[in-house]
Amino acid sequence: MSLPRDKLIHRVAAISLLILVIALVGVLALRPVWTRYAANRDLIADLEDKVARFESIATRQASLEQRLETVRRSINLSELALQAGSATLAAADLQEQVKAAVQAAGGSLTSTQILEPEKVSSFDRVSVNVRMTGTTPAVQESLYALESGQPVLVIEDLLVVTRRTTVRSVNRRTAQQQDRLDVRFKVSAFYQRALGTDPETS
Numbered sequence: 001m002s003l004p005r006d007k008l009i010h011r012v013a014a015i016s017l018l019i020l021v022i023a024l025v026g027v028l029a030l031r032p033v034w035t036r037y038a039a040n041r042d043l044i045a046d047l048e049d050k051v052a053r054f055e056s057i058a059t060r061q062a063s064l065e066q067r068l069e070t071v072r073r074s075i076n077l078s079e080l081a082l083q084a085g086s087a088t089l090a091a092a093d094l095q096e097q098v099k100a101a102v103q104a105a106g107g108s109l110t111s112t113q114i115l116e117p118e119k120v121s122s123f124d125r126v127s128v129n130v131r132m133t134g135t136t137p138a139v140q141e142s143l144y145a146l147e148s149g150q151p152v153l154v155i156e157d158l159l160v161v162t163r164r165t166t167v168r169s170v171n172r173r174t175a176q177q178q179d180r181l182d183v184r185f186k187v188s189a190f191y192q193r194a195l196g197t198d199p200e201t202s
Contacts, residue, residue, distance in 0.1 A: 080152045082126070082191035087117035090191035091126040097153070098130055098146065098187055105141035107134030115186070127188040139181050151189055158185040 084090035091114040102109045113129040132142065139160070146153045161182040 101145040102142045105138045107138040123190045156186045
């Protein structure tokens with residue numbers, strides 16, 4: 001027995017509407033799940049990217065540490081730092097090196113002042129304030145001798161003032177203008193306690 005055409009159409013429409021409602025309910029129910037899945041997928045991709053970067057950094061760090069260790073083994077600290085039994089002796093040694101460099105270059109050492117020693121990371125540093133005068137070549141040679149030799153010395157706070165003086169010849173008939181520099185700077189060096197010496201007592 002077949003259903004009348006109108007009833008068949010109504011039944012098909014009702015079933016279609018039911019299917020549509022079920023599909024809509026399913027979509028609404030699955031939407032939060034899909035949203036969470038998409039967010040988790042992006043988070044997972046971001047974490048995977050970070051893990052890859054961290055692995056790259058870890059690999060480079062191991063390589064850099066190996067190279068640093070190689071450099072450490074190749075460096076002889078006894079050649080780069082002042083060797084002395086105390087900071088006071090190291091500063092006095094630095095003072096003598098400055099005096100020798102200035103005099104060898106033909107300059108005049110006006111004054112030196114030993115500063116308080118400093119702790120820089122795990123190293124000890126001594127410094128001396130220096131004031132000298134001399135011609136431009138004498139000053140250049142002095143600074144070059146201090147910075148290019150061993151142990152390693154560092155020049156800071158350099159102040160140069162030019163003073164023009166008149167230099168007369170032996171017979172005093174001729175005179176020549178000459179620039180003379182008045183130079184002030186601080187020179188510093190790290191020091192290493194010499195073997196066989198006792199630490200300073202406070």
